[in-house]
Amino acid sequence: MADAAIELRGIDKSFGAVHANRNVSLKIPAGTIHGIVGENGAGKSTLMSILYGFYQADRGEIYIHGQQAAILTPNDAIGRGIGMVHQHFMLVHNFTVLENIILGAEGGPLLNPSVAKARAELERLERDYGLNVDPEAVIEDLPVGLQQRVEILKALFRGAEILILDEPTGVLTPAEADHLFRILRCLRQEGKTIVLITHKLREIMAVTDNVSVMRQGSLMATRRTSETTPEELAELMVGRRVLLRVEKGEAKPGELLLSVRNLSVRDSRGVTMVDDVSFDVRAGEIVGIAGVAGNGQTELLETIAGIRKALFGTVTLNGRPVDLTGEADPGDLRKRGIAHVPEDRHNMGLVLAFEESENAILGYHRQKRYLKGPFLDTEAIRQDALEKIRKYDIRPPDPRLKTAKFSGGISKRSCFRASWSRILKYSSSASRRAEWMLAPSSSSTSV
């Protein structure tokens, strides 16, 4: 095995009750692409944030190229040639590409000389790696694929030899993802070491040399990609045998439940986001709406959920019309059986300062089962939350934990399950009311 670019020994990290990393030891050889896979909340991002100096480990040591390194701040990491492309891009939206790249690595108190030097360096990087971006473009005008390229350039500009990418393909189209992989291979050829965090096995198999699997904060195994299979990795990820092929029975669509006709929606800027869309959904169906983020899926779902006003169009729910052009009330629609799992769960789905159990009933808090006279029945609410935690494997299993402490994937799950159990309930009810889930698929997990 070649010289280890990164070696982690016994890394341990807790956030309050959440034990994010348990005694993780890992060697990553120089000049390779190393994948780290695991379910949401397995501790992959935390581990890499520790390596990048964003958090400090409670215990453990980090060695970079064989030398022990005290990485207390991102500056220490940058100084040792570590660069990171975060899942949520760390870019200033109203700055130009060039300004974003030099931020923090200006090279002098005045901007003009730094900008001139950076421009030359940028041209070299673009030539060497095929990372073409207009340096004068403003970030918010760029598609996400290009924004990601800016993040990679940012790291390379700082002389990164080790590049960490956290869930880089979540926001990309398949074509953009393939382009990214070509860039990564090119970087490997130049001798860079790349760490790729993902939960998508397809990507691991496509681009990595070695792969480590994490589960519940522990590192389960490290394999050569060429000597492993997606089945084995999936099993290591979840700890039991998994069928990668989803056993799907023939769908048996029932009666017509939701009917959307000629729906058009404009956003706050007056741009038409949904243009004359019509479709039907029958009982017992899963309907997918495909498209790259930002092409109106969010707006479409939000309109049907009653959060956004439609410009025109009709929506019929269970044979009765919904007035979406006027004051459609999400609460009323919820009573009629629509549940909406929002894309941006931190802002729309959950109140982060609330306990898990409180979030679980939000929007359904007027139901009798949660009330004791005019007051909330805390005991019943906690019991209800515990039941859901068991049923849907929400970790850590503590109904009183603040939602902010859940990891990204888990918070989605808890938000999703909160609505889901409602649907199960409705479907068993005698009135056979429509049961609707609106869940954006753009960021959903796929194994």
Added chain:
Amino acid sequence: MELLNTLVFLFDSTIRLSVPLLLAALAGLYSERSGVFDIGLEGKMLAGAFAAGAAAAVYSSAWAGMAAAIAVSVFLALVHGFASITHRGNQIVAGVAINFIAAGSTIILGQAWFLQGGRTPSVGSDARFGAIHLPLADAIAEIPLIGRLYSDLISGHSMITYAAFLMVPFTWWVLFRTRFGLRLRAVGENPAAVDTAGISVAWLRYRAVICTGILTGIAGTYLALAQNAGFVKDMTAGRGFIALAALIFAKWRPVPVMFACLLFGFLDALSIRIQGTVFPLVGQIPVQFMQALPYILTVVLLAGFVGRAIPPRAGGVPYMKER
């Protein structure tokens, strides 16, 4: 000639009246561009004015006054920073607290130290920032129009006035042409980007509020030692808030800030000028209405005419690392 006299007089007082607004608005610009909203400009300016008046009276020196004003005002800015940066407190509450502390303590200390009902003793002309006569002002005063404009409008202001207007291009340069400015703008929009780039968010924001403290201190000095000859209680009279309005009106950009402050200064000057003047049809406009005019205009401008003023995205939000 009568009209010219009136106009020159009007514009001259416009400049005088807009100086404290301009300094306070530029002060706010540094802080708010870094993501720390500062409603305490008023209080810092008032405390600065008191410190300037008190120190100038005791040491008979205008410069001692300014030094004291800057020291006190920077101290209050650091208190604001300590509450809202280090302890992630609510920036509005911290700012309001500073306003109250300044309003109360200046009167109490003034009474305790000088026994003049909260005033500081009047200082002589050597302890004030007096008018500076620019070269050639007298020589070309006789030239029609240009001479008049130069000698009466441009020349004859205090040093602080010239400094305040020079601060406009200087602030622009700092903001858009220096490393500090780039980081300052970045931290007000996306502190996480700054943090991951290996720059300390807290230290950057502290430096921004120190800039704010220096400028509000100078604004206070202007009120006490250039416009007046000492501190009078509540002498800022809401200028800190008008400056804040000008800052929003100008969408946090230095050059528009100057024009916004000149506009508010002009309204103030106009209200003084036309007091007691009888107009055809309307007759005499009540003094109260004229005094309220700048404030009414602030509301009207902010409510409708400015369009959407987009504040720095991270403004008002304490920075916390996310998981």
